[in-house]
Amino acid sequence: MDGRLVRGDQTRRAVLRRSVDIASVDGLEGLSIGRLATELGISKSGLFAHFGSKEELQLATIRAARRIYADEVVTPAFEVEPGLGRVWALSVHWLDYSHRRVFPGGCFFQKVSHEYAARTGAVHDAILTVHWEWMGLMEDAVREAVDKGELGADPKQLAFELNSYYEAANLASILHDDGGTGYELARQAIRSRLESTVTAGTTLPR
Amino acid sequence: MDGRLVRGDQTRRAVLRRSVDIASVDGLEGLSIGRLATELGISKSGLFAHFGSKEELQLATIRAARRIYADEVVTPAFEVEPGLGRVWALSVHWLDYSHRRVFPGGCFFQKVSHEYAARTGAVHDAILTVHWEWMGLMEDAVREAVDKGELGADPKQLAFELNSYYEAANLASILHDDGGTGYELARQAIRSRLESTVTAGTTLPR
DNA sequence: AAACTATACGAACGGTCGTATTATTAGTTT
DNA sequence: AAACTAATAATACGACCGTTCGTATAGTTT
Numbered sequence: 357m358d359g360r361l362v363r364g365d366q367t368r369r370a371v372l373r374r375s376v377d378i379a380s381v382d383g384l385e386g387l388s389i390g391r392l393a394t395e396l397g398i399s400k401s402g403l404f405a406h407f408g409s410k411e412e413l414q415l416a417t418i419r420a421a422r423r424i425y426a427d428e429v430v431t432p433a434f435e436v437e438p439g440l441g442r443v444w445a446l447s448v449h450w451l452d453y454s455h456r457r458v459f460p461g462g463c464f465f466q467k468v469s470h471e472y473a474a475r476t477g478a479v480h481d482a483i484l485t486v487h488w489e490w491m492g493l494m495e496d497a498v499r500e501a502v503d504k505g506e507l508g509a510d511p512k513q514l515a516f517e518l519n520s521y522y523e524a525a526n527l528a529s530i531l532h533d534d535g536g537t538g539y540e541l542a543r544q545a546i547r548s549r550l551e552s553t554v555t556a557g558t559t560l561p562r
Numbered sequence: 563m564d565g566r567l568v569r570g571d572q573t574r575r576a577v578l579r580r581s582v583d584i585a586s587v588d589g590l591e592g593l594s595i596g597r598l599a600t601e602l603g604i605s606k607s608g609l610f611a612h613f614g615s616k617e618e619l620q621l622a623t624i625r626a627a628r629r630i631y632a633d634e635v636v637t638p639a640f641e642v643e644p645g646l647g648r649v650w651a652l653s654v655h656w657l658d659y660s661h662r663r664v665f666p667g668g669c670f671f672q673k674v675s676h677e678y679a680a681r682t683g684a685v686h687d688a689i690l691t692v693h694w695e696w697m698g699l700m701e702d703a704v705r706e707a708v709d710k711g712e713l714g715a716d717p718k719q720l721a722f723e724l725n726s727y728y729e730a731a732n733l734a735s736i737l738h739d740d741g742g743t744g745y746e747l748a749r750q751a752i753r754s755r756l757e758s759t760v761t762a763g764t765t766l767p768r
Numbered sequence: 769a770a771a772c773t774a775t776a777c778g779a780a781c782g783g784t785c786g787t788a789t790t791a792t793t794a795g796t797t798t
Numbered sequence: 799a800a801a802c803t804a805a806t807a808a809t810a811c812g813a814c815c816g817t818t819c820g821t822a823t824a825g826t827t828t
Binding site: 573604605606607608609611612 | 806
């Protein structure tokens with residue numbers, strides 16, 4: 357009932373902290389209970405008892421990753437006033453979140469989105485929900501900038517394009533294990549794309 | 563020595579035809595030898611003998627997928643003269659290749675790229691090579707259009723952006739199982755992006 | 769102190785994985 | 799027809815999978 361950390365909660369947290377890291381590299385399928393238990397130095401059955409099924413562990417992992425994502429990308433950007441500044445902040449924080457390897461395998465949701473895109477079931481649905489949530493958030497941010505007269509663009513269209521750059525940069529960075537060429541390309545793409553729709557008299561941040 | 567189809571080759575082809583389909587949905591890790599044999603109605607050991615190891619099966623699957631990709635996207639686009647027309651053709655054929663579900667799980671290489679991006683080994687390397695190959699091809703196509711005076715853009719930058727739209731559309735289509743909203747967004751993004759760098763007097767195809 | 773609950777444990781289950789060994793079939797060559 | 803080769807099958811192995819079960823311990827409540 358109260359918010360104290362009982363013994364079981366600490367274990368659960370430790371498990372999920374490790375789970376999101378593993379899943380960002382090897383996927384939610386590569387996440388095995390035995391491996392997780394070994395790495396954490398606890399018993400397989402004890403770990404299992406916290407979740408009851410592998411699917412429930414996967415869903416809990418998605419929820420944990422969502423919290424981290426919100427903390428690292430959404431919350432910081434929402435400290436900026438609605439408008440072009442927030443759109444810009446979302447871009448900067450997203451690329452930074454990927455580049456800083458908040459998850460060792462890059463963006464957790466990009467990884468698992470591709471893993472479960474062509475499947476059905478509760479895990480797919482949970483991922484899909486987060487995806488809608490994020491794209492809706494991006495569209496809203498763009499729309500506010502349009503409403504403030506800073507941008508002239510179709511919110512859905514611009515949100516799609518910006519998100520495209522984020523994901524392409526993330527994949528390039530992980531796949532080539534490079535220093536950040538992909539991020540530079542994405543930054544340039546974002547900048548020129550925003551410049552092309554910015555209204556007269558409005559200047560880009562930074 | 564000769565090119566006749568001996569019995570073993572037919573089996574090998576049948577296996578790989580199924581492998582690429584499975585891998586596009588469940589990944590190269592989800593590709594299991596037992597499942598493959600059951601679905602094809604042959605013995606697990608007989609199938610295994612064709613490849614000698616799972617990794618070799620995975621590598622052969624990548625090569626098979628590359629051939630299909632070349633046939634479906636690259637070759638048709640290369641029937642168009644170098645220049646803006648070919649850049650446009652690459653875009654059209656890529657989106658069509660994804661939309662037609664040449665692989666049931668969408669673009670094979672996008673799937674496995676994300677699956678193996680954060681790993682090491684021969685499979686990762688093979689995927690990386692195909693990725694470089696494709697991005698180089700895109701850059702070359704853009705560069706030719708620039709050299710012909712049809713486009714004014716940094717080839718690497720424009721290739722990155724176009725490819726971003728392709729992949730975002732592919733993911734959206736698979737993830738939401740939608741009718742094609744993602745492809746429409748991608749087409750619009752490609753069109754306006756090309757229009758923004760097309761030189762005076764040049765018009766976009768179609 | 770006794771009763772109860774939450775948490776963790778070890779052992780085992782049936783199943784599937786990739787792989788190796790051995791046998792059997794089919795096709796070709798002589 | 800016999801001999802040889804290439805292709806497929808049968809069987810078995812150890813490792814790991816998710817899951818279940820019975821039990822031991824620690825913490826809390828009465």
